[in-house]
Amino acid sequence: MKEPRWKEAEFEEIEYEPTSIKELLVEMKNISELMVDLAYSAILFNNSDIAGEVKYLEVHIEKLNYQIRIMAMLAARTTEDAEKLSGILQMAEATKMISGAAGDMVKLLSVKLKHPLLPRILKESDEMIKKMVVGGDSAAVEKSLPELHVASETGVRIIALRRGNRWFYSPKDVALKKGDVMLGVGPEEGLEQLDKFLKGKVGVLE
Amino acid sequence: MSEKEAEEMLLELKERAELMVDLAYSSVIYDNINLAEEVYELEEFIDVLNDKLQRLAIKDVKNEELEVNDALAMIQLAICSEMIADGAREIADVELRDVELHPIIKESILESDEVFVRAVIAPSSVLKDKKLKDMELASKTGMWIIAIKRKGSWVYEIDKNTVLKEGDVTFARGVREGIEHFNALMEGTEEEI
Numbered sequence: 001m002k003e004p005r006w007k008e009a010e011f012e013e014i015e016y017e018p019t020s021i022k023e024l025l026v027e028m029k030n031i032s033e034l035m036v037d038l039a040y041s042a043i044l045f046n047n048s049d050i051a052g053e054v055k056y057l058e059v060h061i062e063k064l065n066y067q068i069r070i071m072a073m074l075a076a077r078t079t080e081d082a083e084k085l086s087g088i089l090q091m092a093e094a095t096k097m098i099s100g101a102a103g104d105m106v107k108l109l110s111v112k113l114k115h116p117l118l119p120r121i122l123k124e125s126d127e128m129i130k131k132m133v134v135g136g137d138s139a140a141v142e143k144s145l146p147e148l149h150v151a152s153e154t155g156v157r158i159i160a161l162r163r164g165n166r167w168f169y170s171p172k173d174v175a176l177k178k179g180d181v182m183l184g185v186g187p188e189e190g191l192e193q194l195d196k197f198l199k200g201k202v203g204v205l206e
Numbered sequence: 207m208s209e210k211e212a213e214e215m216l217l218e219l220k221e222r223a224e225l226m227v228d229l230a231y232s233s234v235i236y237d238n239i240n241l242a243e244e245v246y247e248l249e250e251f252i253d254v255l256n257d258k259l260q261r262l263a264i265k266d267v268k269n270e271e272l273e274v275n276d277a278l279a280m281i282q283l284a285i286c287s288e289m290i291a292d293g294a295r296e297i298a299d300v301e302l303r304d305v306e307l308h309p310i311i312k313e314s315i316l317e318s319d320e321v322f323v324r325a326v327i328a329p330s331s332v333l334k335d336k337k338l339k340d341m342e343l344a345s346k347t348g349m350w351i352i353a354i355k356r357k358g359s360w361v362y363e364i365d366k367n368t369v370l371k372e373g374d375v376t377f378a379r380g381v382r383e384g385i386e387h388f389n390a391l392m393e394g395t396e397e398e399i
Contacts, residue, residue: 022235029231036227036290040220043283044213087300091234094296098227101289108279108286 004052009059009165021088024068028095030169031057031064034160038183039102041129042109049131051106053162053183060165061099068092129183130191136178137200144175153205154194156186212280215259221362222252223290225353229377230294233301236322241377244324244355245298252291256284321382323349323389327374330394339366346399347391348384353377 035057042050072089076082134140140148145158161171162181168174184191196202226248233241263280266272327334333341344350354361355375378388390396
């Protein structure tokens, strides 16, 4: 059996890359928000694909935290420096707490819940969440989401797009590539339609 | 608890938790102490909600309406929510402390074009009792309202039909140049949108 992505990622080497603190903070913010959104969504929609993405992001946060710790240590020259930098370490620690909680939350799906916690929501809610992958044969390749009129044709809102290890949080301007992973929320029909289109099974979105 | 109740509580928890995380990081990134204070308030609310969820789960097991495993999952879910809220509070705490942030953090914040503001709608504001779509607030000021606090409760689903009321506390994100115009409109000192 193939190892899940997050497990593979866990053992990857981490290298220190100098990144601006602002970028790191914004990345931490984006990932934490996305994780909280996805973790609750995974539980509400009983979706283990989404749970897998949460696990993966949890590993990603660990790596970011590592970068932040190194950066903070490099920047501290005096006691005063260290005092002022302790805030950033506190943020890194809190981010880990949030991501850990999101990770624990999705663990409930695989261990504790034999059946959906909220079967009603699955039956009656018109919204679902789905993970989709862009196939090589799809007409979506090299196009952006607004160009494809994804929202107006399918009613699906893409909440995040992942390309390998990189996440795009507002993927409007991104030209899609083969292998891109998309997380969409919307009506079941719309999601099915979009999934087929992205797999290249249908040529146009309508 | 009925499924309806559980569902509503979960959705409420989800929305509050997301908002809290957003506000907490934003308070530090935009160096805004008001946002950090809101996070503390939200955290108290989440605690109350979590407590309610756990009590209901236990009560339902007692009345044999819920299986032990499901109830346990509910309780653990509430604990996870609490941890997320605590994490967000820890982040807001960084902003609330007396110690100033390190210059490299400060500078990177000042460099940023994006800002986050909190503003209250004054009785004389032209925005009062109008739909967002009629005012084109976002395109005219460059500021997007992401949440509103109205009489102690939160409105997160902001769309073009949302109507702003006197006393509403609005939270908006946008470009630095937009702040002055946005604040003046909220305070009622500027009438032209």
